[in-house]
Amino acid sequence: MVGGPENVPPMGGAPLTRRRLLQGATALAGGLAASSAGFGTVAAQDRRELRFWNLFGGGDGARLQEMQAAFSTATPDIDLEAVTFAWGPPYYTKLAMSAVGGRPPAVAVLHASRLPSYAPAGLLEPLDPAVLTEYDIGPDKFLPEVWEGMQFEGSPYAIPLDIHPFIMYYNTEICQQAGLLGPDGNLVRPQGPDAVIDAFRRAQAVTGELGLTYQTNGVQPWRLFSGLYAQTGGQVLSPDGSELILDDVKATQVLEFMAELTVGSKVAAPNQDGPASVAFFSNKSGGFHLNGGWEVTTFETEGVPFSAVPFPNVFGTDQTWADSHVFVLPRQPNEDPDRLDASLRFISFMLQNSLTWAEGGHVPSYMPVATSPEFAALQPQANYAAAAEGPVYDPRAWFSGAAAPLQEEAGAAFGSVLNGQQTPQQGLAQFRAAMEDMLRTPEPL
């Protein structure tokens, strides 16, 4: 699962084997482990070892393992050794330390939003577009705006596996009764703040409980704010990440809308955590649900009659918060053309088979898959794939990105607005102060 630490059940990760434990411990030992050179060369000499680190638990983890198994069958000369760590800070801490300590994996997964804290710090290898093209993963295989997000100082540093936008789920039966569906049986997307709240209210009239189920703590308040604020044309940080350019008027407008959902119109509960927001949508207590695409399989498993559309146009554009899972090559202490070859073959295979990955609710970023008839037939993913075209990535700064301080501070400040414990003005002032504090903090990378 990619949602956030609050979305990941602790038992969701891959089983902890002794080897994994040892590897984690070695990674943690970091600099101290310099003497452990030669560790990991246990594989037979004729097979090339490829170490791959990721942070996928739950359904994503299961699909990843399926893809890895397919890779191992198709590529017997590479001994793939995949390690899954806990989502969030535990993973990012280990990855950064392994790169510093000179024992990084050959390939690792990163959130695109985390590139700003990894690429400039010299923790990643820049990639050569010409070489990538040899492996069918050149720049022409991705949307230009997505590929642009992989660049730092003119070089690409990552290969995107997916885009996972913040979308709007809806219960087809409840929305049918509320008269919100068009003649084609699909939701007529409401537009503008009043129409959106009205749609939630009409669903609420059907359920008798809630119109919208939505997590009001953790990172989610930030994801909602981020997309809405971008729709107003506002930006949080200057492009180089050095200055706070938060527009108080626009941000207040967004926060007032968010407070209207939970405190004003009460179409959503002011105090729902992640599991509860999912459970309330699953048990038909709410007609709509806002979340990332990663809950698709949950609702499929629960047998909820649902579909999903891109996040509504509230303030003038279709933009919505999004992030991408990307493959990166951590900076290695030595050059090894064999390792590079194995790494790129692995990444290329994963991208070409990312239809499996898309079943988990992610939109493939690899165009040959994204434009394939197979993906077009995948519902509801194909319904909201358009959301991937207006992605709002987190602002670029060392303290920004998945599970980084900006998300945490914003989630706390804006969550308290959704809770009704602070006014929009107070929440905004708290966020502003926290960001100014982060900008004053010397960059630790």
Next chain:
Amino acid sequence: MATRATAPAVTGTRGQTPGRTAPVRRAGQGQTASWRSSLAGVGFVIPFLVAYGLFLVWPVIQGFRMSLFNWSLTGSGTTDFLGLGNYREAWADPNFWSSLWHTVLFTLLSTPPLVILSLILALLANRVIPARWLFRLAFFAPYLLPVSVVTLIWGWLYQPGFGLINGYLTRAGLDEVGWLSDANVAMISIVITTVWWTIGFNFVLYLAGLQEISPDIYEAAALDGATGLEQVRSITLPLLARTTTLILVLQVLASLKVFDQIFLLTNGGPNFSTRPIIQYVYEQGFTTYRVGFASAISYIFFLLIIVISLGQFALLGRRRERANG
């Protein structure tokens, strides 16, 4: 009373080994034998000392060194000497003070119930009643659960909407309580969970203390016409004083170290209102990568724990002397 008064004297003689070794030292060959045996002793201790030095003493020294530098988790800033800069920054950091206050508040709220309730439960479970083993097991059982299970159970109990507790409240016609989402209530909810979870440990210590008390004393008191309540007040409580001291010291230290159940239940929220100091250290060190700053905070906290422990020992020690004198 007599047993308690002599107890320190017994440990005293046991501690003074010279009385036993002195005669051996007078003989010449005895001296080499003693040397050999102490060498062997040192040899046996060395593996432990190496591990102790490597994994406790050295990290403590290294941690202090880090706190003087702009030390980053990624290895940069290790030569960027700040002196007491990190300490000054912590001193001026409102987040440091608020998270420190949350830890202190948790300690103030959780210690009294954990000491008093465990005593009451032990007194109840120590009575001769049918199925006594069942009560003992029931009170102790939650302590055996891992923290992840405890927080999972209580997270759902506290759930708004269909959580068990709020379900009962609404059925009784009362308003729902935002157990974990209301900043004014969240810490109390965490204390309730913690009491339920960890009371078994204190309970067992008290139970052991109760079983040390000789039934003769109660019998004598009963012959003198003391009622049950009088027996508890004049016999049980005074004879449990040392156990209470031990429990109090252990409990304050355990409460000050609170982290895991808060991290899993609220992640320090809502809006940082329950974030304990250890979580702030973790966030600064591992999310923001500022190990130097995180070390400075943890050293301030370390100092605080030492001061509290010394204060506790001085206070309780003085009281015991007075009682014995």
